[in-house]
Amino acid sequence: MSHPVARRATARAAARRVTLIGWGLLVPALAAYLGFVVWPLALGVQYSFYDWNGVGVATWVGVENYLKVFADQALLGSITNAFILIAFFTIIPVGVGLVLATLIRSLRAGWFSNLSQTVLFLPQIIPLAAAGIAWAWMYAQTGTVNQVFGWLGLGFLARPWLADYGTALPAVGLIGSWVLTGLCTVLLLTGIGKIDTSLYEAIRIDGAGWWREFFTITLPGLRQEIAVLVTLTVIAALSSFDIIYTSTQGGPGRATMVPGLLIYRIGFTQSDVGQASAFGIVLMLLVLAVVLPIQRLSRAADR
Amino acid sequence: MTFFLAPPAKEGAGHVAMGAANSFSVAAKSKHLNEIVYFLNWIHTDPAARQIIVDVTGASPGGDPSLPQPSVKPGSLIEQALEMSATIGAENGQVDFMANTTAGIYAGSIIPESQLLVTSQITGKEFVERVQKFYESEIGG
The missing domain is CATH 4.10.220 (Light-harvesting Protein)
Structure with missing residues (x-):
């Protein structure tokens, strides 16, 4: 020893x-x-503090690039568009995901429930760039969307969805909804599975209906999943690039221009690396400013 | 139908039109240097070759203005196009495409502003002002 x-x-x-x-x-x-x-x-x-074209000599310009970010109408317009996209990337997918997850939960486990989960999740495995191209074809004047409207007798609604100033942004937004709804549904379904079934039994014995059950048991039980999904999808909305790049390139005019695409253009087409960096930093701070409160809210609710 | 050159900004001034010069170069170590040079010379000077260019492309064959012009249908649009082309040549008014002015002007300004222009969201005057502003900011910035 x-x-x-x-x-x-x-x-x-x-x-x-x-x-x-x-x-x-x-x-x-x-x-x-x-x-x-x-x-x-x-x-x-x-x-971001330099005037630099990516190759030549960089000159110190202080905060000038940042001042330009806030003075440029095109830049501010793209930020507005990104916030509008939150409705399509976050609110619709999480909302629809909640409904679908609750419905699938009430289904008996079997082939139909499995099939619906797989089908809903499929868009998630397709690269966003490919989704953008495919949807651009479907949205075209003679594309699938207008054909379906024609079959339904709603031909008068047909229009080139991505070329119309009023519909272009919602149309690209819906591509995002289509992609993200599957992710939301699957994650929320997992969350519902974690909720103690005795809670459901108890509330049913108390005579509560579907709505009551949803708001008292399901929704509070999914708080953390919802916080994660809102965080992920808000980031996806604010930093969207691939869908827009492959479907509209920011057009018509600048109706669907988003910060991600603009940063890419300024940096790599206009060769203004300093300005692009400054805009990138502003975008990052913006994402943090939106996402951090969401995180804090979900954590405060846990206590 | 009549084609005409865009009128000059000031009355009596020369006309301006966008176009790209056809420049050719032959690799020095090319195996058939003489044949290539002969072909390039032929296609730009031989009346038959120039006639083919006009018939097939509908564009001016370019080259020395003193060379005989290919024959075209009188009163046709191609006839007008060749006349306009000759005017631009005589007034030395050919400029490069606007899209090549700066690195970002095409994607950043000409395309979106053209879309706004053809859908009547902005006027021609606004189009010119916006593209010019973008050009200046890109040159200055």
């Missing part, structure tokens, strides 16, 4: 070794995070 002091020293050494191994295991992930997230972010902040 060894001396107690020596044993304590050995234990300390072992603990130190474990800590070292722990840090060692962290290194790859940490290196990737620093190299691909923190470092580019720091560079982006640096670029």
Whole structure:
């Protein structure tokens, strides 16, 4: 048997070794995070204070790029569009997801319930760029959407959906709804599965109807899932790029222009890396400003 | 139907039109250097070749203005086009395409403002002012 002091020293050494191994295991992930997230972010902040075309000499301009962000009508318009997209990327998918998840839950487990979950989730595995192209065809003057309206006797509603100033933004927004509804439904369904079934039995014994059950048991039980989904989808709305890029390119006029596409254009077409970086930083802060309160709300509600 | 050149901004000034110059180059180490040069010379100077260009493309064959012009149907649009082309050549009024003015002007201004113009959301005057403003901001910025 060894001396107690020596044993304590050995234990300390072992603990130190474990800590070292722990840090060692962290290194790859940490290196990737620093190299691909923190470092580019720091560079982006640096670029945003310069007038730089990406190749030549960069000149320090202070906050001028940031002032331009808030003075430019096109930039502000694109931010407004991004906020309108939240309705289609967040409110519709989460709302429809809630309804569908509740309905699927009430279905008997079987092939129909499985099939509906699979079909709803399918859009999630399609690349957004491909979804944008496919939907652009369907929205065209002679596309599927107008054909279906024709069959239903609603031919008078037919229009080139992506070329009409009034319908272009809702039309691209609905592509996002289509993609995200599956994700929301599946996640909410998992959340419903976690809710204690005795709560449902209790409220049914108390004679509550569907609405009462939904608002008293289902909705509060899904608080965390809803918070996660709202966070994810709001970020998807504010930083949307691929759907818009492949379907409308921001047109007609600037009716569907979004910050993501504009940043790409300013940076890589107009070669104004400084301005693009400044707009990117503003967009990041904007996303944080919207998302952090959502996080706080969900956490406060947990207490 | 009549085609005409866009009138100059000031009366009596020269006409201006957009177009791209046809420039050709031959690789120095090309195996058939002489044949290529002969062909390029032929297609720009030979009356038969120039006639083919006009018949097929409906565009001016370019080249030395003193060369005989290919024959076209009198009163046809192509006849007018060739006359206008000759005017632009004589007044030295050809400029490069507006879309090539700056790196971002095409996607950033000409396309969206054209869409607004053809759907009557803005006037021609507004179109010109907006594109000009974008051009200046891109040059300055």
